[in-house]
Amino acid sequence: MALLQIAEPGESTAPHQHRLAVGIDLGTTNSLVATVRNSVPVVLNDDKGRALLPSVVRYFADGRTVVGHAAQAAQAQDPRNTIASVKRFMGRGLADVAHVESMPYVFEDAPGMVRLRTAQGAKSPVEVSADILRTLRERAEASLGGPLTGAVITVPAYFDDAQRQATKDAARVAGLEVLRLLNEPTAAAIAYGLDNASEGIYAVYDLGGGTFDISILKLSRGVFEVLATSGDAALGGDDFDHRVYCWLIEASRIGPPGLEDMRTLYMEARRAKEVLSAQDAVHIGLKLSGGEEIDVTLTRDAFADMTKKLVEKTLAPTRKALRDAGLSPEEVKGVVMVGGATRMPHVQRAVGEFFGQEPLTNLDPDKVVAIGAAIQANVLAGNRSADEDWLLLDVIPLSLGLETMGGLVEKIIPRNSTIPTARAQEFTTFKDGQTAMAIHVVQGERERVSDCRSLARFELRGIPPMVAGAARIRVSFQVDADGLLSVSAREMGTGIEARIEVKPSYGLGDDEVTRMLREGFEHAQEDMSARALAEQRVEAQRLGEATRAALAADGDLLDPAERAAIDAVLVDLAKAAAGEDTPAIKKAIDVLGRSTDEFAARRMNRSIQRALAGRSVESL
Amino acid sequence: MSESAGLLPEADLFSSDHFALFGLPRRFEIDERALESRYHELQSAAHPDRHAHRAEQERRLSMQWATRINEGYRLLRAPLSRARYLLELEGIDVGAENNTAMPADFLMQQMEWREALDEARDARDVDALDALARNLRQARRDAEALLARQLDVEHDNAAAAATVRRMMFIAKLGEDIAEAHETLEN
Numbered sequence: 001m002a003l004l005q006i007a008e009p010g011e012s013t014a015p016h017q018h019r020l021a022v023g024i025d026l027g028t029t030n031s032l033v034a035t036v037r038n039s040v041p042v043v044l045n046d047d048k049g050r051a052l053l054p055s056v057v058r059y060f061a062d063g064r065t066v067v068g069h070a071a072q073a074a075q076a077q078d079p080r081n082t083i084a085s086v087k088r089f090m091g092r093g094l095a096d097v098a099h100v101e102s103m104p105y106v107f108e109d110a111p112g113m114v115r116l117r118t119a120q121g122a123k124s125p126v127e128v129s130a131d132i133l134r135t136l137r138e139r140a141e142a143s144l145g146g147p148l149t150g151a152v153i154t155v156p157a158y159f160d161d162a163q164r165q166a167t168k169d170a171a172r173v174a175g176l177e178v179l180r181l182l183n184e185p186t187a188a189a190i191a192y193g194l195d196n197a198s199e200g201i202y203a204v205y206d207l208g209g210g211t212f213d214i215s216i217l218k219l220s221r222g223v224f225e226v227l228a229t230s231g232d233a234a235l236g237g238d239d240f241d242h243r244v245y246c247w248l249i250e251a252s253r254i255g256p257p258g259l260e261d262m263r264t265l266y267m268e269a270r271r272a273k274e275v276l277s278a279q280d281a282v283h284i285g286l287k288l289s290g291g292e293e294i295d296v297t298l299t300r301d302a303f304a305d306m307t308k309k310l311v312e313k314t315l316a317p318t319r320k321a322l323r324d325a326g327l328s329p330e331e332v333k334g335v336v337m338v339g340g341a342t343r344m345p346h347v348q349r350a351v352g353e354f355f356g357q358e359p360l361t362n363l364d365p366d367k368v369v370a371i372g373a374a375i376q377a378n379v380l381a382g383n384r385s386a387d388e389d390w391l392l393l394d395v396i397p398l399s400l401g402l403e404t405m406g407g408l409v410e411k412i413i414p415r416n417s418t419i420p421t422a423r424a425q426e427f428t429t430f431k432d433g434q435t436a437m438a439i440h441v442v443q444g445e446r447e448r449v450s451d452c453r454s455l456a457r458f459e460l461r462g463i464p465p466m467v468a469g470a471a472r473i474r475v476s477f478q479v480d481a482d483g484l485l486s487v488s489a490r491e492m493g494t495g496i497e498a499r500i501e502v503k504p505s506y507g508l509g510d511d512e513v514t515r516m517l518r519e520g521f522e523h524a525q526e527d528m529s530a531r532a533l534a535e536q537r538v539e540a541q542r543l544g545e546a547t548r549a550a551l552a553a554d555g556d557l558l559d560p561a562e563r564a565a566i567d568a569v570l571v572d573l574a575k576a577a578a579g580e581d582t583p584a585i586k587k588a589i590d591v592l593g594r595s596t597d598e599f600a601a602r603r604m605n606r607s608i609q610r611a612l613a614g615r616s617v618e619s620l
Numbered sequence: 621m622s623e624s625a626g627l628l629p630e631a632d633l634f635s636s637d638h639f640a641l642f643g644l645p646r647r648f649e650i651d652e653r654a655l656e657s658r659y660h661e662l663q664s665a666a667h668p669d670r671h672a673h674r675a676e677q678e679r680r681l682s683m684q685w686a687t688r689i690n691e692g693y694r695l696l697r698a699p700l701s702r703a704r705y706l707l708e709l710e711g712i713d714v715g716a717e718n719n720t721a722m723p724a725d726f727l728m729q730q731m732e733w734r735e736a737l738d739e740a741r742d743a744r745d746v747d748a749l750d751a752l753a754r755n756l757r758q759a760r761r762d763a764e765a766l767l768a769r770q771l772d773v774e775h776d777n778a779a780a781a782a783t784v785r786r787m788m789f790i791a792k793l794g795e796d797i798a799e800a801h802e803t804l805e806n
Contacts, residue, residue: 179672180672220660221660316802316805323798323801391663391667391669418693420686420687421691422691478683478687480668480683481669546673547675593675594677596675596677600674600681604681608665610665611661611662611664611665
């Protein structure tokens with residue numbers, strides 16, 4: 001594969017500088033952690049050799065928390081305190097969650113995000129996810145032999161801002177430095193594309209446990225460019241289980257089951273679904289707690305029939321993504337299947353018929369996302385080698401806008417905009433002498449605010465009194481490379497500045513994250529201060545190395561006095577890092593940042609200049 | 621080759637227009653492949669993924685640059701936004717002009733298309749929607765050819781602004797057709 005070559009002098013990384021970075025697939029049903037070892041991406045197994053960690057967490061009244069297989073096995077026994085498929089609740093209020101009636105949990109509606117009442121008190125989905133992530137972090141650190149520099153965490157491409165922010169918060173609570181939030185289908189495309197040296201238009205059809213994504217990508221000369229993405233953030237394998245569960249109750253003519261029986265029936269439904277991917281029929285026979293006997297047989301055809309609507313539901317977003325990309329199904333060169341639910345034969349058949357070709361199933365649909373995330377993490381941590389010179393250009397899945405008069409939405413950034421991106425729009429006052437303006441940020445495609453997801457509300461105050469329509473309020477949206485939004489507003493017309501900047505957040509403040517972080521360490525019986533010291537040392541070393549590499553490459557951009565100043569700061573940083581004083585290291589890091597501001601700006605300009613110059617040389 | 625030869629002075633780099641950033645002549649007809657490969661080259665240098673392991677301020681700069689490059693690519697890639705941007709550089713704001721008078725034949729055409737869209741939507745006729753979309757694509761191509769002449773050959777900005785306004789009507793109709801498709805599918 002002809003990869004784009006960008007020389008970065010002084011950036012080659014010797015093996016001893018290899019930084020420990022992982023990719024984590026935080027799935028609805030199962031989670032995985034992978035890394036790149038000796039240039040080969042590998043999934044890290046637990047001490048029993050298992051790659052998949054069931055995304056199930058059990059909370060005991062005595063404060064113990066169990067994650068994974070043991071928790072999964074206890075689902076029927078202790079359904080209220082054993083949380084499965086928590087990803088469905090991330091960044092969601094109670095009203096947004098489907099099938100609440102057939103879930104064994106006790107929900108508490110809280111501002112922004114639902115809580116689950118357990119033997120250890122109310123748990124936010126962020127905390128439950130953090131317990132899963134912490135287990136994976138510990139697995140990785142035990143396996144790799146040291147603290148991690150950072151992690152790439154994957155999210156469904158169709159996750160909105162609230163769901164992404166919740167995922168990032170969970171990683172912070174788990175003590176992980178998030179290098180990037182990466183869209184799951186894009187991660188799969190990286191793993192697939194680099195492995196197969198693919199060029200052309202590819203579709204990634206990703207049906208997971210609880211989410212569906214479809215992404216259309218253009219692969220050319222080492223660039224992975226997402227053209228469009230669509231999906232359904234509440235559609236996945238769980239819904240197929242739910243259909244079978246409902247059928248079991250109907251076919252067996254039993255009344256509404258109790259909590260334990262409900263869990264047992266769900267687990268049987270899932271088992272039946274999985275068996276039907278390999279066999280034409282499955283027998284389900286069991287005795288419920290009240291003595292009722294279930295003795296039925298489900299055929300593959302009957303299963304396909306009862307879940308036909310669910311499969312069809314994936315094709316509408318698929319058409320939409322193609323339309324947004326301006327493409328027809330025939331223009332797609334390959335369709336990569338991702339997610340355990342794509343093992344179902346009738347799903348593969350429907351996708352094959354839609355695109356008029358056999359879908360690609362040669363990569364393990366359970367592991368491909370974690371593998372792609374690990375490859376990306378390795379590059380982002382700075383372990384890039386010459387043959388990994390590829391570039392990823394991703395998009396936001398849903399439009400971002402503001403509420404205007406009459407409850408209507410003014411779109412500021414349309415869906416499928418390549419990130420990072422920024423847009424601004426000017427608004428004006430409605431009444432004479434109006435000195436404040438309410439700003440309501442929403443995400444979604446519908447015209448009415450009530451049909452979109454509310455992300456944040458804030459007020460811009462201190463607008464000088466003017467007649468209606470005279471003020472000019474400029475509202476700016478910035479979406480970063482993680483797909484996360486920040487919003488600022490200012491009055492432009494007068495010299496007086498009223499300015500506010502918000503990051504939408506969903507009930508989790510920084511202090512709350514810190515509290516959860518502390519609790520997490522108490523449970524894991526780790527020493528938080530020792531960890532903080534280790535982390536600051538890793539960070540100091542990382543930045544020291546990066547700065548020295550930058551000086552070696554572009555030192556000529558500095559005059560001798562500027563150079564001497566930076567050298568002195570580097571010496572101070574090394575001294576601080578050798579000591580035990582965590583705040584002192586942090587301070588030295590901050591000083592280094594400020595001292596190299598101007599140098600960084602000059603380097604960035606030079607780097608852009610070089611990109612421009614490269615072309616001129618070629619065209620001569 | 622010496623590094624500074626033929627390049628923009630540093631201070632002007634961030635404030636330069638998008639054509640200069642992408643190293644393209646300031647005209648409507650552009651080499652689309654050159655635009656795309658230049659876009660990839662610029663992002664390869666600027667994108668946050670290239671600076672993720674660097675210090676905070678470098679990551680911030682990288683995001684600002686990558687944002688600017690994405691914005692430039694978006695504006696230059698689509699013929700309609702490229703034409704609007706060219707006129708904007710000439711001091712003509714197409715959207716703000718009060719004179720939105722259209723030639724009578726184009727208004728008639730508009731009305732016919734609108735009726736066809738309403739009929740297809742009411743009859744839930746996907747084939748009719750597709751046919752309308754094809755007609756619209758042809759109209760767009762014709763308008764683009766006209767723009768190339770008006771902007772690059774005749775340098776008639778007033779005429780070009782009128783063509784751009786027609787293209788805006790066509791684009792809006794295109795969006796409505798896509799929306800109708802979506803409604804029929806769900």
